[in-house]
Amino acid sequence: MTMITFWVSVLAVATLIYVLLDGLDLGVGMLFGLTRSEAQRDVVMSAIAPIWDGNETWLIVSGVVLWGAFPTVYATLLSAFYLPLLLMLGALILRGVAFEFRHKAGRLRWLWDASFVGGSLVAAFMQGLTVGALVEGLPISGGQYVGGEFGWLSPFAVFCGIGLCLGYALLGACWLVMKCDAGIRDAAYRQIPWLAAGLLAFLLIVFGFALAEDLGVMGRWLERPTLFVFPAIGIVSAVLLAAGVHLQRDRIPFAMVAVIFAAAFGTLAISFWPYMIPFAVTIEAAAAPRASLAFMFWGAGLFIFPLMLIYTAISLRVFRGKVERSAQYH
Amino acid sequence: MDPIALLLSRVQFAFTVSFHIIFPSFTIGLAAWLTVLEALHLATGRPAYRAVFEFWLGIFAVAFGLGVVSGIVMAFEFGTNWSVLSRMTGPIQGPLLVYETFTAFALEASFFGILLFGRSRVPPWLYLVSTAMVALGTTLSAFWIMVNNSWMQVPVGYAMENGAFVPTDWAAIIFSPVVWVRFPHMALAAYVTGAFCVAATGAWYLLRGTFAAEARIMLRMGLTLAAVAVPLQIGFGHLVGDYVHDEQPTKFAAIEGRWHDEQPAGEVVFAMPDPASESNRYELKIPVLGSLIGSMSLDSKEVGLTDFPPQDRPPVLVPFFAFRIMVGCGLVMLALAWIGAYLSRTGRIERSRPLLWLIFLSFPLPFVATLTGWYTAEIGRQPWAVTGLLRTADAATPFLSAGTAAVSLIVFGAIYAVIFAFGTLYIYRMLRAGPVPHLPAPAAHPGRPLSILNDDAMPEAGNAAAGE
Numbered sequence: 001m002t003m004i005t006f007w008v009s010v011l012a013v014a015t016l017i018y019v020l021l022d023g024l025d026l027g028v029g030m031l032f033g034l035t036r037s038e039a040q041r042d043v044v045m046s047a048i049a050p051i052w053d054g055n056e057t058w059l060i061v062s063g064v065v066l067w068g069a070f071p072t073v074y075a076t077l078l079s080a081f082y083l084p085l086l087l088m089l090g091a092l093i094l095r096g097v098a099f100e101f102r103h104k105a106g107r108l109r110w111l112w113d114a115s116f117v118g119g120s121l122v123a124a125f126m127q128g129l130t131v132g133a134l135v136e137g138l139p140i141s142g143g144q145y146v147g148g149e150f151g152w153l154s155p156f157a158v159f160c161g162i163g164l165c166l167g168y169a170l171l172g173a174c175w176l177v178m179k180c181d182a183g184i185r186d187a188a189y190r191q192i193p194w195l196a197a198g199l200l201a202f203l204l205i206v207f208g209f210a211l212a213e214d215l216g217v218m219g220r221w222l223e224r225p226t227l228f229v230f231p232a233i234g235i236v237s238a239v240l241l242a243a244g245v246h247l248q249r250d251r252i253p254f255a256m257v258a259v260i261f262a263a264a265f266g267t268l269a270i271s272f273w274p275y276m277i278p279f280a281v282t283i284e285a286a287a288a289p290r291a292s293l294a295f296m297f298w299g300a301g302l303f304i305f306p307l308m309l310i311y312t313a314i315s316l317r318v319f320r321g322k323v324e325r326s327a328q329y330h
Numbered sequence: 331m332d333p334i335a336l337l338l339s340r341v342q343f344a345f346t347v348s349f350h351i352i353f354p355s356f357t358i359g360l361a362a363w364l365t366v367l368e369a370l371h372l373a374t375g376r377p378a379y380r381a382v383f384e385f386w387l388g389i390f391a392v393a394f395g396l397g398v399v400s401g402i403v404m405a406f407e408f409g410t411n412w413s414v415l416s417r418m419t420g421p422i423q424g425p426l427l428v429y430e431t432f433t434a435f436a437l438e439a440s441f442f443g444i445l446l447f448g449r450s451r452v453p454p455w456l457y458l459v460s461t462a463m464v465a466l467g468t469t470l471s472a473f474w475i476m477v478n479n480s481w482m483q484v485p486v487g488y489a490m491e492n493g494a495f496v497p498t499d500w501a502a503i504i505f506s507p508v509v510w511v512r513f514p515h516m517a518l519a520a521y522v523t524g525a526f527c528v529a530a531t532g533a534w535y536l537l538r539g540t541f542a543a544e545a546r547i548m549l550r551m552g553l554t555l556a557a558v559a560v561p562l563q564i565g566f567g568h569l570v571g572d573y574v575h576d577e578q579p580t581k582f583a584a585i586e587g588r589w590h591d592e593q594p595a596g597e598v599v600f601a602m603p604d605p606a607s608e609s610n611r612y613e614l615k616i617p618v619l620g621s622l623i624g625s626m627s628l629d630s631k632e633v634g635l636t637d638f639p640p641q642d643r644p645p646v647l648v649p650f651f652a653f654r655i656m657v658g659c660g661l662v663m664l665a666l667a668w669i670g671a672y673l674s675r676t677g678r679i680e681r682s683r684p685l686l687w688l689i690f691l692s693f694p695l696p697f698v699a700t701l702t703g704w705y706t707a708e709i710g711r712q713p714w715a716v717t718g719l720l721r722t723a724d725a726a727t728p729f730l731s732a733g734t735a736a737v738s739l740i741v742f743g744a745i746y747a748v749i750f751a752f753g754t755l756y757i758y759r760m761l762r763a764g765p766v767p768h769l770p771a772p773a774a775h776p777g778r779p780l781s782i783l784n785d786d787a788m789p790e791a792g793n794a795a796a797g798e
Binding site: 049050051053054056057059060061063064065067068069071072074075076077078079081082083085086087089090092093094096097099100101104105145146148149288289291292295296299300304305308311312314315318319 | 737
C-alpha cells in the first residue's frame with residue numbers, strides 16, 4: 001500500500017508540474033497570436049524557448065508513470081480518449097516544431113506562427129476536455145470503456161476545454177509579465193484581468209453545474225468539508241493576484257496563479273480519491289503488481305525522481321530573469 | 331477486433347516508429363560526437379573545433395526536436411491502439427519505460443536547453459558536462475528501449491497472473507543476453523549513422539571547395555569512427571543473428587528464406603521467396619554455409635518454415651529482403667570507411683574526387699540499414715507481439731473501429747509528411763550554408779540559437795526563402 005501511495009503521489013506531482021510548466025508554455029503560445037510585431041513575437045518566443053522541451057517532458061513522465069504503476073488505467077483511458085489524444089498529440093507536434101522551424105522559414109514563417117498558436121490552443125483544449133469528461137464520468141462497465149468513439153464528448157467536457165484554455169492563457173500572461181518588459185509586459189498586464197475574470201466565471205459555472213447535475217464529485221464535497229480549504233487558498237491567491245497586478249510586481253502574478261492551479265488540482269485529486277477513474281476504478285484496483293512498483297521505487301522513484309526535480313530547478317534557474325530584447329541585436 | 335482496424339493500427343505504429351527512429355539514430359551518435367568536439371575545443375583551443383561544434387549543434391537541434399515530438403506519440407500509442415498489450419505487459423514494459431523516461435528523457439530535455447541557449451550563462455566546464463549529459467541521456471534512452479523491445483522478442487523473468495505478465499526477475503529481464511547484443515547493435519548503428527552523416531558533409535564541402543579546415547575535421551573524424559564502428563557493428567550483427575537462431579527460429583528461417591529443414595543447410599544469397607508454393611524462385615545458394623552461419627558447424631540441421639503451422643509463421647518477403655538490404659548497406663559502408671579512413675590518414679583523400687563523391691552520396695545508407703534492420707526484427711517476430719505468448723491480433727484495442735483508426739493514420743501521415751519535408755529542407759539549408767568560422771564575438775542571442783547559423787552564415791537566405 002505504501003508503494004501505491006508513493007506512486008500515486010509521484011503521478012500527482014508530475015502531472016501538477018506538467019500542468020504548471022507546459023500550461024505556461026501553451027498559454028504563451030496562445031497569447032503569441034495576439035502579438036503585433038515580429039520583434040514582439042521573437043521576444044515572446046524567447047520567454048519559453050529554452051524550457052518548453054523540458055516542460056513537455058513532464059507529460060511523458062506522467063504518461064509512463066501511469067503505465068508503469070497503473071497499467072489498467074493507462075490502457076483504459078488512453079484507448080477511451082483516442083480522438084482527443086490524437087488531436088492533442090498532433091497539436092503538440094505542430095507547436096513543438098515551430099520553435100525550430102519558424103527561424104528557418106522565409107516567407108512561410110506565418111505558417112509556423114499559426115501552427116504554434118493553433119497547436120497550443122488545441123492541445124490545451126483537449127487536455128481540459130479530457131479532464132472534464134473524467135469529472136463527469138466516463139461510461140465504464142466491468143473495468144472496460146464502453147462509450148464508443150465519442151463517449152467523452154459532452155457540453156460539460158467542451159466547456160472544461162475552454163476553461164483550461166483560459167487558465168493556461170492566464171498562466172502564460174503572468175509568465176510574460178515576469179519574463180518580459182516594456183510593451184509585452186504591459187500588454188500582458190492588461191490581459192490578466194480579462195483572463196482572470198473569464199476563469200472565475202468558468203469556475204463558478206462549473207460549480208453550479210456540478211451542483212445542479214449532482215455529479216459524483218459533489219458527494220465527496222459534502223462528505224469531506226475539509227476540502228473547502230483548497231477553494232479558500234484559491235480565493236486568497238486570487239486576491240493577492242489582483243494586488244500584484246495592481247502594484248505591478250512582476251513576480252507576484254505568476255506565483256499566485258500557480259497556487260490557484262495547485263489548489264484546483266488538489267481539489268480535483270482529493271475529490272477523486274480513492275478512485276483513479278471516477279467512480280469506476282480505484283487506485284488500489286488499478287495498481288501494478290508489487291514487483292513492478294518496488295522495482296520502480298528503488299531506483300527511479302527514490303533516486304532519479306528527486307534528481308529530475310533538481311534538473312528542472314537548475315534549468316529554470318539558469319534561464320531566470322527577463323529575456324533580453326531581441327531588437328538590440330538587429 | 332475489426333481486422334481493418336488492426337491492419338491500420340499496425341501500419342500506423344510501423345509508420346510512426348519508423349519516422350521516430352530516424353531521428354534518435356542520428357542524434358545519439360551526433361550527441362556523443364559533439365561532446366568529443368567540445369572537449370577537444372576546451373583542450374586545444376582550436377577555433378575550428380568550436381566552429382564545427384556550433385554547426386552540428388544547429389543540425390542536432392532540429393533533428394532532436396523532431397525526435398522529441400515524434401517520441402511523445404510513441405508513449406501514448408501503446409495505450410490508444412494497443413490497450414490489451416499495455417494492460418497485459420504494463421507491469422513489465424511500464425516500469426522499463428519509466429526508467430527510460432526518468433533517466434534519459436529528463437537528462438536530455440533539461441540539459442538540451444543549456445546546450446542550445448546556455449553557453450553564455452554557464453562556465454565552460456558545465457557546458458561540457460551538459461553536452462555529455464545530453465549524450466548520456468540519448469544513449470540511456472536507447473538502452474531502456476532495447477531492454478523493452480528485447481523482452482517482447484524473447485520474454486524472460488515473468489509469470490502470468492490474472493491475465494497479465496507479472497515480473498518475477500528484473501535482473502533476468504535487464505541482463506538478458508539478448509539485450510546485451512541488441513543494445514550495442516543499436517548504439518553502434520547510431521554511431522555509424524552520425525559518422526557517415528558527418529563524413530558525407532565533409533566530403534561535400536571538399537567537393538565544393540569550401541570550408542576546407544572544418545571539412546577535413548569532419549571527414550577525418552567521421553571516417554575514422556566509421557572504420558572502427560562498422561566492423562564492430564557487423565560482429566554484433568552476427569551475435570544478434572545467433573540469438574535469433576536460438577530463440578526465434580521462425581524469424582531466422584524467414585530471413586534465410588529456408589522453407590524446409592536442411593542438413594547441412596545452404597545459405598540463400600538471393601532468391602524470390604514464394605509463400606504460395608513454399609519455395610524460392612531464382613535461388614542463388616551456397617551449400618553448407620547456412621549451417622556454418624547458423625550453428626558454426628559443417629553438418630548441423632537447420633529448421634525450415636514448414637516445421638511451423640502457417641498461422642505461427644511471419645511474412646517471409648519483408649524480413650528476407652530487408653535483411654539483405656541491411657547487410658548490403660553494411661558491406662558498402664565497410665568498404666567506404668576503410669578505404670576512406672586509409673586515404674584520409676595518408677593525406678590523399680582530397681585528390682580522390684570519385685571517393686569523395688561516393689562518401690558524400692553514402693549518407694542515406696546508415697538510415698536505410700537501421701530501418702531495414704528494424705523491419706527484419708519486428709516483422710520477423712510476427713504474428714506475435716510478445717513472442718509465443720501474445721498475438722499481435724489479440725493485443726490491439728478491441729473496440730477500435732476502422733474509421734477511427736483511419737482518421738488517426740491520416741492525421742499522423744499528414745503531419746509527419748509536413749514536418750519531415752520542412753525539417754529536412756531546413757537541415758539541408760543549414761548543411762548547404764556550412765559552418766561559421768568561430769570568432770570570440772558576443773554570444774548568440776539566447777532566444778534565437780539557430781540564428782547563429784542563419785543570420786550570419788546565410789547571405790543567400792533571401793534566395794532560400796524564395797525557393798519555398
